[in-house]
Amino acid sequence: VRRASWLALLAGAEFIKTSTGKVSPAATLPVTHVMLQAVHDWHVVTGALRGVKAAGGIRNTKDAIRYLVAVNEVAGPQWLTPDLFRVGASSLLNDLLMQRRTQLEGHYSGADYVTVD
Amino acid sequence: MMNWTYAPAPESREIARLRPSYQPFIDGSFVDGAGEPLKTVNPATEEVLAEVSTAAPSDVDAAVDAARRAYDEVWSRMPGAERAKYLFRIARIVQERARELAVLESLDNGKPIRESRDVDIPLVAAHFFHHAGWADKLGYAGYGPDPRPLGVAGQVIPWNFPLLMAAWKVAPALACGNTVVLKPAETTPLTALVLAEICQQADLPPGVVNFIPGAGDVGATLVNHPGVDKVAFTGSTEVGKLIQQSLAGTGRKLTLELGGKAANIIFDDAPVDQAVEGIVNGIFFNQGHVCCAGSRVLVQESVADEVLDKLRYRVSTLRVGDPLDKNTDVGAINSRQQLQKITELVDSGDAEGAQRWTSPCPLPDKGFFFAPTVFSDVSQAMRIAREEIFGPVLSVLTFRTPAEAVAKANNTPYGLSAGVWTEKGSRILWMAQRMRAGVVWANTFNRFDPAAPFGGYTESGFGREGGRAGLEAYLDV
Numbered sequence: 001v002r003r004a005s006w007l008a009l010l011a012g013a014e015f016i017k018t019s020t021g022k023v024s025p026a027a028t029l030p031v032t033h034v035m036l037q038a039v040h041d042w043h044v045v046t047g048a049l050r051g052v053k054a055a056g057g058i059r060n061t062k063d064a065i066r067y068l069v070a071v072n073e074v075a076g077p078q079w080l081t082p083d084l085f086r087v088g089a090s091s092l093l094n095d096l097l098m099q100r101r102t103q104l105e106g107h108y109s110g111a112d113y114v115t116v117d
Numbered sequence: 118m119m120n121w122t123y124a125p126a127p128e129s130r131e132i133a134r135l136r137p138s139y140q141p142f143i144d145g146s147f148v149d150g151a152g153e154p155l156k157t158v159n160p161a162t163e164e165v166l167a168e169v170s171t172a173a174p175s176d177v178d179a180a181v182d183a184a185r186r187a188y189d190e191v192w193s194r195m196p197g198a199e200r201a202k203y204l205f206r207i208a209r210i211v212q213e214r215a216r217e218l219a220v221l222e223s224l225d226n227g228k229p230i231r232e233s234r235d236v237d238i239p240l241v242a243a244h245f246f247h248h249a250g251w252a253d254k255l256g257y258a259g260y261g262p263d264p265r266p267l268g269v270a271g272q273v274i275p276w277n278f279p280l281l282m283a284a285w286k287v288a289p290a291l292a293c294g295n296t297v298v299l300k301p302a303e304t305t306p307l308t309a310l311v312l313a314e315i316c317q318q319a320d321l322p323p324g325v326v327n328f329i330p331g332a333g334d335v336g337a338t339l340v341n342h343p344g345v346d347k348v349a350f351t352g353s354t355e356v357g358k359l360i361q362q363s364l365a366g367t368g369r370k371l372t373l374e375l376g377g378k379a380a381n382i383i384f385d386d387a388p389v390d391q392a393v394e395g396i397v398n399g400i401f402f403n404q405g406h407v408c409c410a411g412s413r414v415l416v417q418e419s420v421a422d423e424v425l426d427k428l429r430y431r432v433s434t435l436r437v438g439d440p441l442d443k444n445t446d447v448g449a450i451n452s453r454q455q456l457q458k459i460t461e462l463v464d465s466g467d468a469e470g471a472q473r474w475t476s477p478c479p480l481p482d483k484g485f486f487f488a489p490t491v492f493s494d495v496s497q498a499m500r501i502a503r504e505e506i507f508g509p510v511l512s513v514l515t516f517r518t519p520a521e522a523v524a525k526a527n528n529t530p531y532g533l534s535a536g537v538w539t540e541k542g543s544r545i546l547w548m549a550q551r552m553r554a555g556v557v558w559a560n561t562f563n564r565f566d567p568a569a570p571f572g573g574y575t576e577s578g579f580g581r582e583g584g585r586a587g588l589e590a591y592l593d594v
Contacts, residue, residue: 002390037390044426072121073434080121 001031005038015051021088026056029070036074039084049078055088060095126443128230133221139169139306141176141330142313144183145323150176152331157306160227161440161449161484169306172329174338177298180327181344184269184296187324193266193294197253204252204291206319208245211238211284214315218308222280223440225307227449227485228403230441240565241284244583247567248292251588255293258585264592266294267370268346273336274309275352276302276451277406277507282351283309285582287326288567293591295347298327300339304452306330337363345369349590351408354505354531354576372580372590374408374572376505377533380526381411381562382548384519385420387538391560393427395538396511399562401435401447401489405509406455408577409534411562413495413502415522418515425493425513429474432489437478447509450485459487459508466492466501471512497528505531519544523551532574536562555581 008016016035018027032054039050052075058064064087071079079085094114102108138154140147152171159166172180192200211218218241219234228237256262270290274282279301290297301309313328329335333356340348340360347370350360354375364371381399383392399411416424440448450456467473471492480486487509495502495512502512516522526535535554537545549557555573558564565571570586572578580590 077120 002034002038005035006042009038009042009050013050015053015084015086017053017088018055021056023056027054027058027088029066032067033070033074036071036079039079040075049084051084051086052079053086053088058087058089059091061092061099064089064092064096123444125439127439127441128220128223128443130220130224130441132216133224134217135166135221135224135307137167139167139310139330141170141172141180142310142316142326142328143176143180144187144327145317145321147313148176150329150331152176152335155303155306155330155332157225157304158452159224159484160304160451161481161486163483163485166224167307169310169330171331172300172335176329177335177338177342178344180298180329181269181271181339181342183324184298184327185344187322188266188268188296191322192291192296192325193268195294197255197292197294200291200294201249201252203319203321204245204249204288207315207321208242208249210315210318211242211245211312214311215239215242218280218311220441221311222308223448225305226276226279227440227451228406229445229448230443231445232403232448236565237278237281240567241280244281244284244288244567247583248288251289252292255588255592258588258592260589260592260594264293264594267591267593268295269344270295270297270347270349270591271339271342271345272297272299272349273340273352274299274301275408276305277403277408279305280308280312283312286349286351287312289582289587290349290591291325293588295591296325298329298339298345300329300331300336303330303332340364347371347591349580350374354578357578370590372572372582373578374580374582375531375533375576375578376507377408377410377531377573377577378413378503378505378529379409379411379531379534379536379554380413380415380522380529380552381536382516382522382526382538383414383416383420383424384522384537384539384541384544385417386540387420387560388540389420389424389427392538393424393431395536395560395562396424396428397431397435399536400511401432401509402563404447404450404487406451406507407563408505409556409563409571410507411534411536412506412511413526414511414513415516415525416513417522418517421513421515425491428513429491432476432491433478435476435478435489437476437486437488438481447489450487450508453485455507456485456487459506459510462501462504462506462508463490463510466495466499466510466512469499469501471495471499471501497525503529519548523548527551527553530576533572533577534558
């Protein structure tokens with residue numbers, strides 16, 4: 001994964017992505033970690049900032065926070081912007097909505113209260 | 118750009134169930150020792166944690182007598198399968214009380230909770246489980262059909278892994294049918310005394326294990342005690358030599374596990390990111406208070422700059438601070454005395470012309486802390502490359518050929534451990550054959566397993582702990 005990331009960056013990639021997200025397993029934390037190392041090193045060598053997209057497998061808010069911590073720790077705080085790090089996971093949004101609602105209302109509502117499309 | 122700060126995530130110190138005072142454990146019960154009581158200090162805050170009653174020579178006599186009685190009347194006669202049941206029980210209670218032990222260990226020693234929780238305590242349980250398995254299979258260990266125990270073992274352990282070292286000593290001794298008198302380190306006696314409580318909980322017959330806290334003089338009385346059949350010591354080479362001198366000619370069996378100045382060798386074909394992680398784990402694990410720490414990094418000249426740049430960046434991300442915080446990577450130095458020793462050696466590195474780099478991390482205002490430090494442009498002749506620092510201080514040297522790496526790695530009076538980082542399996546084996554070190558780690562570092570024998574060459578001591586080879590130290594062979 002590290003070598004593939006590096007080759008993609010050498011070939012001029014603006015961002016590198018774990019996979020389409022439609023396969024299983026899709027993004028995992030160790031693989032994303034290695035890709036973040038690659039963009040970090042690319043920045044050290046060339047000064048250019050390249051993005052990472054972790055697609056699939058990130059289903060809930062807690063997972064997303066784990067990924068963001070990895071971004072902050074491995075690549076650096078500069079990468080904590082939508083331009084340089086994105087999560088491709090549609091089910092995450094619903095979980096995030098549910099969590100927000102829980103914080104507002106003080107109790108869990110349930111999956112039926114958020115739309116699926 | 119967002120700037121994240123993490124909220125502190127401390128483990129509650131209530132979990133440690135700290136008591137105001139602790140007592141020696143002799144003949145199955147906790148009794149006051151006649152020695153001067155000592156106060157054990159939390160190195161992260163310099164506050165007193167508890168008062169510990171210590172042993173006087175008369176208490177050492179009582180402990181050795183109790184161990185002798187237990188040996189003659191109970192433990193040496195008990196079938197191995199029965200001894201195993203006690204060891205399994207101790208292992209399970211250690212697992213049950215793992216959190217309490219981890220927090221107490223971090224309070225008393227200063228090591229980050231991440232390490233006491235994930236490394237020390239699980240390994241303690243693993244050692245008891247491993248040796249419990251041996252207790253009824255000693256006839257198959259390769260030391261004859263029915264190897265006999267030695268008798269009473271006097272054991273003295275250091276402060277860097279207080280409970281783990283106690284387990285390394287107690288588990289094989291009991292499995293082989295010996296009884297034990299153990300002296301924990303002066304600055305870290307608490308977890309060993311909780312282990313005593315666990316032995317009580319496991320219904321271990323009285324006298325089989327005795328714990329006598331105290332300073333060096335208690336240790337000296339114990340190892341020179343005529344009632345002791347076997348002495349095991351882990352600690353400094355200096356004290357080890359004294360023990361060997363005083364035991365010479367007495368016919369008592371001795372094993373020593375002493376200091377080290379391990380070489381961690383990085384070849385140009387090694388995966389750099391992994392190697393950097395390995396270097397960090399090698400020297401900053403447990404604040405560098407590890408006898409087998411990879412305190413000398415030998416890196417091949419062609420990749421030296423790259424490795425050093427990445428290493429400095431990685432080390433600058435290490436968090437130094439409250440040992441009870443779950444985010445802490447490097448905790449507190451165990452004592453003021455040790456901190457002074459580290460500072461003195463680091464100053465000598467400056468004076469001898471090595472390039473010093475210190476992590477810019479913030480340090481807490483009180484407590485004994487030392488920022489992770491990396492020296493480059495180090496030569497073999499400098500003190501920081503020869504003497505054991507026992508702190509978070511790394512010396513980086515370079516080499517050109519594998520032969521030069523071996524020559525430099527072996528050019529030390531110690532020989533406890535070494536690490537090799539390379540993609541080539543054949544080179545790992547070639548290096549491992551030539552290095553004078555008890556443990557050679559390949560593409561990893563500081564990894565411990567109860568099944569793997571651990572011990573040193575030359576001034577790092579003799580005898581092995583763990584695995585089949587470790588049983589020899591506690592059997593009459």
